[in-house]
Amino acid sequence: MCANVIVAEDDAKQAELVRRYLEREGHAVTLVSDGLSALEQARQGAPDLLVLDVMMPRADGLDVVRVLRAEGRELAVLMLTARATEDDLLLGLDLGADDYMTKPYSPRELMARVRTLLRRTRRDSGPEQTHVLRVGSLAVDPVRHEVAVEGTGVECTPGEFRLLSAMAAEPERVFTREQLLAELHGFDRYISSRTVDVHIMNLRKKIEREPRRPTRLLTVFGVGYKLMDPLKGSHVPAR
Missing domain, CATH: 1.10.10.10 (Winged helix-like DNA-binding domain superfamily/Winged helix DNA-binding domain)
Incomplete structure (x- = not known):
């Protein structure tokens, strides 16, 4: 299940760790370190998934997902954040994120979440569903x-x-x-x-x-x- 994934994370070490795990499973990965770059990459290509940190320079993750959904872009969004309150979680989901992980997190759990999101996204558009x-x-x-x-x-x-x-x-x-x-x-x-x-x-x-x-x-x-x-x-x- 190879996918095109954008990782938007301003912590270089964390971004590199996520990239290695994603590429190990065969995904094509684009790294960006700020919110505006994440928007540009999502608009230019046809990504399947955006792994999006909330706290980033130039535009935070909440603004990014708000703009993408307002533009009608349907890529899956997995948000990463150090904010652990339920209100923060619900705000991210309310804006259109599909899943939400708090830091620190296990890379193995991250990959499990990625697999679930991609599997369900592919299932939604799979050939076995042919009727309205x-x-x-x-x-x-x-x-x-x-x-x-x-x-x-x-x-x-x-x-x-x-x-x-x-x-x-x-x-x-x-x-x-x-x-x-x-x-x-x-x-x-x-x-x-x-x-x-x-x-x-x-x-x-x-x-x-x-x-x-x-x-x-x-x-x-x-x-x-x-x-x-x-x-x-x-x-x-x-x-």
Whole structure:
């Protein structure tokens, strides 16, 4: 599973360590040491993954991921940071990061996260998924990596798309947060289940007419979430 990976890290020793581990697994790696260079590289090529440090000169990692998602770029983003609070984690995910690791971290764990992200990204666009998933007027195309509501395209981050695809494949099924978290990150004990809540909140802003009164992406209190055809489901308030 060779991939084109950008590593944006201003610590030269840390960047070199990550590069060696990535190249050992056959990936092509581009190193940059500041946020603006990370943006330039992401725009010039067609990277599969951006390993992005939060604290960098010229533009920090949060600004980088904010700009990339605003431009509709769908590469996977794994953020690295010395900030370990849950609020920092949720902010990164809210802006469109797909995964988040705090420093110091094990290079072996980093590579496991990279493999999971790449595997799920490739699965989303794999040839085995050939049909558009429809739930009422919501359409999810796993091949083209496109989402539309009532015929209007909706931009989703890779993490949001994976979560929405899983739910669209089984409409009306109630997914627990743990099941949805597994769709996003595999069986990862280091990420809070609140990660799912952030993705759900962001998806509601994109696919609901009134995100505070959802009719598609519903909360099942005490259990999790389900995706419904608004014409079939009853209103369930979001929490």
